[in-house]
Amino acid sequence: MITISPQPKERAILIALSTGDYTREQIEEHLDELELLTDTAGAETIFKIMQERYRPDPAYYIGKGKAEEISQLIELNNIQLVIFDDDLNPTQVRNLEKLFEKKILDRSGLILDIFASHAKTREAKTQVELAQLEYMLPRLTRAWTHLSKQYGGIGTKGPGETQIETDRRIIRTRISKLKDNLHKIESQQITKSTSRREYLTATLVGYTNAGKSTLLNRLTNSDVLAEDKLFATLDSTTRSLELGKGKTILLSDTVGFIRKLPHNLVASFKSTLNVVRDADIIIHLIDVSHEYFEDHIRVVEQTLDELGANKKHQIKVFNKVDAINDKSRIEMVIHNHPGSILISAERGINVNNLKKNLIDVYEKHFVEQEIEIPNSNSKIIAQLYELSDVTSIKYLDDVAVIKFRANRSNQNKIMRLINGQQ
Ligand SMILES: Nc1nc2c(ncn2[C@@H]2O[C@H](COP(=O)(O)OP(=O)(O)OP(=O)(O)O)[C@@H](O)[C@H]2O)c(=O)[nH]1
Ligand SMILES: [Mg+2]
Structure with missing residues (x-):
């Protein structure tokens, strides 16, 4: 009998720099989130390292001495992957690759990887490939291509293998072809959305894993994929939500946000994110059971800003109340965010209150x-x-x-x- 053992996971070291912009606790939390991203991408975190420095080293990002120390850790612990919480420039990537002789990734590269493996629709696939190529273009150095070809696994998915030997010119041609395709997809959507103008539209936005798809399912009896995974949703789904007495609104669920979401990814996802730009109402869903939910709120607000959707009528909805034991947190939310609603999308707690709120907005509109x-x-x-x-x-x-x-x-x-x- 032949037993097929599962592919061993790639072993990773995660690195963050503390330059004084954030507290140590916050950076630890960023590293925890990076670990979650690493896990979602299919690798295993062996070490998380934080270095305090006034500013990044131009050649190695971290200090040279620290880099050499890490080099030893890599050797002794059979590490295949080194992931940085911030974006590195091409020189830093080249130098670090030379020193570590391992694959180097940064947060943007990791997020792009996850998007690439979760993309299902033609639109999402096109958008991710565009973002990956734009990310790759300035990093297309000899060392990078050489190493990417040599190592399998994460960090080399998507266009990596196929486009790697091609030159920048071919990548640019591909980029403009993808942009053309996206324009076409977008113009089809504009036709669709004009017919939707007859209805009031609401879009669920929020940090990834806040429970947006769960809430859409709960409100509209749908079965959109919802799971305990970052970026489970990469497209937009619209369902009609009956509020009673002939009042219908169109409710959309879309891709979640995260801190340091690569800019070209946001730009590439323009057509998917049109449901945010076009919405009459933004339902901002927050996982209130997360320790740093206030940080999440800020990230989402910034992203809405970037999308030009910050002036819309917004309802803040705090989800996962069932997972909070600490009553004072609930009191704090009520105090700091007047007019917001606390619910549990999964258990159906207080969801009717949200519906009432939507009816009010409907009637005003x-x-x-x-x-x-x-x-x-x-x-x-x-x-x-x-x-x-x-x-x-x-x-x-x-x-x-x-x-x-x-x-x-x-x-x-x-x-x-x-x-x-x-
Ligand atoms: N305890 C608790 N868990 C919830 C609640 N709502 C959703 N979840 C869980 O949170 C996880 C993420 O839910 P999703 O609905 O996929 O979240 P999302 O915001 O759509 O996430 P992405 O599409 O990945 O950005 C799932 O494991 C849900 O079961 C809730 O009210 N309480
Ligand atoms: Mg989702």
């Missing part, structure tokens, strides 16, 4: 109006039902007095219909 229509004009009355939320209808002798609620564009449409036909 959709203006109520009263009109009179001749009783004989049943066609217009039928169209009114289609385009709006009819709240009351009274039949008098010749006319029907109708109160309805609609968004502005549908209201204009209705008025045009009435004026055209009366």
